Amino acid sequence: MSDNIFENVKHGSLSTQIFELLRDRILNGDYEDGQKLNELALAKELKISRTPIREALKQLELQELVESIPNKGVYVKGFSARDIDDMFEMRISLEGLAIELAIDRMDDEHLNKIKDVYDLMEFYSMKLDYEKLRELNIMFHEVIYEATQSPYFMQILKDIHYYVSMTSRHAIRQKDRVETSLSEHKVILDKIIAADKEGAREVIESHIRKTQQFVRDYFLAHPK
Amino acid sequence: MSDNIFENVKHGSLSTQIFELLRDRILNGDYEDGQKLNELALAKELKISRTPIREALKQLELQELVESIPNKGVYVKGFSARDIDDMFEMRISLEGLAIELAIDRMDDEHLNKIKDVYDLMEFYSMKLDYEKLRELNIMFHEVIYEATQSPYFMQILKDIHYYVSMTSRHAIRQKDRVETSLSEHKVILDKIIAADKEGAREVIESHIRKTQQFVRDYFLAHPK
DNA sequence: AAAGCTATAATTGTATACAATAATACAATG
């Protein structure tokens, strides 16, 4: 079976791969806040030329992950706990809207996909496989984004969700959160299946708020 | 006086200029939907090399303005009226949140800036200078975005606002809309000055909804 | 004449070379 749900490995061009690599490094906190990213050093480290590096850096700049000072260089922009909290607020606003649009516009393919993802969530929740669950959580919400069929909406929500997912990954690794999160996704799925827009908005907003609170508590207990 | 409010001409690197040029061309409808953007052709037209072109195209790809097919080329992605309408919905969701954050976090500099912008709006409304008003409208809302002091929030709202502003610019060019728009901005400004968060959210959402309706009507009357 | 193969051209992807700007080190001057 080659169309495994996790098999998302179609590497694009080099610059795209580099973009994703550097993005994940930044979100992971591998670089210091304000650290300069030297093009030649990166090129040598990754054993490629500067061209794809530069293209990737240009993209990171647009995502606000680095700051570029002309003729000087690009510098990584760090995250504050408030930045992450703000992103949760954006998600609450946007996903409530997204799920209503999604219910209006989704087709059977989307519906089957989100059901499959949920089934896997049940499985990996039992196994407490946090990394798989993080990936599945991203997939679950991305199906909703894609069902809106609005390219900008999709892209923006994907980015925001990916950011918060990566930056708060350690906050979520608790058994009881896994269980409540699973049941929350079940409720969301049921509302989608019932095509209950108002209900879906309510439960997805509440779900994100709970996650937000969890992350808040974590950052309060683990100040940097 | 060199710090003119419109004097925003600090051209960045070539690739940044090219990015902005191509973005505006696409938003303006200068290219056909699906048209291929040939790197060499663009380089020759703009009398530069392919390198800055490619860097700009990579950025456009991230903004969903073009689609890149590996080893084949990049193709412009057109807009539908629904896409634009969806962007208005996103603005309504996000700006309501943004203005509340902005009121909490804004300083005197932001406040003075938005007052100055409003004063100019009054002036150019009398003169019915649509292009200046479009620029001032962008500035007015961008002050709010900047006052949130949340980098992602700022960037996302700037992009969305710029998109809708550019793609619906012809829909707004009517004398009575200029007058009502001005008074709506006055109300928003007053709520900001009064630090009335709930009130501000209400009036800014209503303001965007009115603009949205105006654009809807226009696209209904002028189907492509 | 239609379908398929092959050679050629065109285009994208990557690497390197050159140009312009900024950072550094060090000497000269007060």
Added chain:
DNA sequence: CATTGTATTATTGTATACAATTATAGCTTT
């Protein structure tokens, strides 16, 4: 000793060269 100016080096910005992939045209075959 501090400061300023200058030469050198390092780094970014842009252009060009080369490699890999895709599109095109013409020929062959049936």
